[in-house]
Amino acid sequence: MADDTIASIIALHQPRRPKTGPQRSRAYRPRKRKTTKAAVSSDADAPSSETLIPIDFSSSNPALPESSVISPSTTTSRGVTPSYRPVASIFLLFAAFALAGVGVTTNGWFARSLGSSDIAGWLFLAIGVAADLVALVMPSCAAGLWHSRQRATSLAGWAVWAMTFVFAVTAGIGFASVNITDVTAARAARVTTAVTAAQSALSDAMSARDRECMHGVGKFCREREATVAERRQILDTAMASVGQAADPQTGAAIKLVAWVTHGALQPSAHDFVMLRLILLALLPQIGGILLMVSRLAMRPS
Template identity: 80%
Template sequence: MAEETIASIIALHQPKRGKTAAQRARTYRPRKRQRAKAAPDAESPSSESLIPAGFFSANTAFTESPVTPLPLVTSRALRPSNRVASILLMAAAFALATVGVTTNGWFARSLGSSDVAGWLFLAIGVAADLAALVMPSCAVGLWHTRQRATSIAGWAVWAMTFVFAVTAGIGFASVNMTDVATARAARVTPAVTVAQSALRDAMSARDRECMHGLGKFCREREAAVAERRQILDGAMASLGQTADPQTDAAIKLVAWVSHGVLRPSGDDFAMLRLVLLALLPQIGGILLMVGRSAMRPGAS
């Protein structure tokens, strides 16, 4: 009897076995259907239905208008002056390059002893000027692409062509300025005409008086001729000074600005002018490089 009671107690306290996947699925399906039936068919009332009608404004003019996004503005649009300055700089570069090619080609052709030699010198001068124009921009582009050796070689070639172009420009400027100064100095002014006429009269009088030998009156005529010759030389010297009024005015201006501390001579200013006239037409390549760099994206 006792053994049967213990066996029944052990049977009652045995642990439950776990359900299989199929059993769990059959148990979950009825629960899911019950939840779907218990869910309300109608949605909850919106917040607008809870607000009384009196609180709505009758005037709809104060309704908020839709906000339109502002268009994106690039830095280049904000700085139109940079683009204009770059275009003007490039135009100045091409203008100077045109002048440089023309002047250097003319001077190079004048060095030829024959027509063939002249045209060959012309080709050399034009090619050198064109290389000096475009080489800086190409060298900078190669440097940005990390082709450093090629860029350095380009700058070396530019230096050679630049020196050649400057020397040709010096020749062109010096020849033309000398010709102009000589032509101006050879002008005949009324003062020169009077001095020349007086000298001729004095020489005629001397010849007549000294025909019969040297004497007191002959020596007087000789002194008169020397005096008239000095007057003519003075008139010619003053005419030579007025042949280049720019130099005289520049010397006076420098002396006035420096309160007499600086007193350059005419040769000093003439050399400065010669260097500038020869150098300026050859900087077109540098201006072109700066203008192109300013027009690149990202340039300020």
């Protein structure tokens, strides 16, 4: 009886035999599949980072500024926002300085031409250049003051700009009118072949009239007078054609407007001359406005 009990105890506590390599691999594969499925299920059931942050977290915590709360949309928008300046604003800045340079030069030249002496001319030059520089930089300064809520100072700046702008436009009108008139007169005074022939024919007619009318007014004298009047009209027509050719832009613009509007608008030469004068005087003075617009466009929103 004792021997049987001892034998059963020995059989129960007998050590297991070590597993071979194929047996261990077969036992490891099921455990690996179970571990992988458990990890996938735990990741799917885990809450995302967006659900962990309450929606009203930034509003409920006044001590935390809104700019410190990072959201996916904010990160994405910051990632795709370009950091370079717009090319159009840079070109607009160059155009502003180019027009400003033209305006300062023309206004300074015309202001100096008004002086009766050298000292007066240089003083007028200083006034013209200073006024044009104020008209250039004042819009940007006034807009900055308005943006910083200094409204009274900004309005005062705009008032100063209006005075300098009117002065600069007036000087530009003087510069353009003087130069256009001189050039047109010089072109109109050209002696063409038609004008030379008309002048020669008129001279011959006047000589013949003087010889015929020397002894009194008669039938042939009146005929020579009519010939002189006819030759003078031919000369006036030839000179008028030269005068019209002196400013071909005016005639071409009138024809173009009449053609585009099918004859509904037919401006006169005087209308186009005034329009051209205004544009030539006004465009060099808008450099300050262009500079203000370019700076506002470059400012980050």
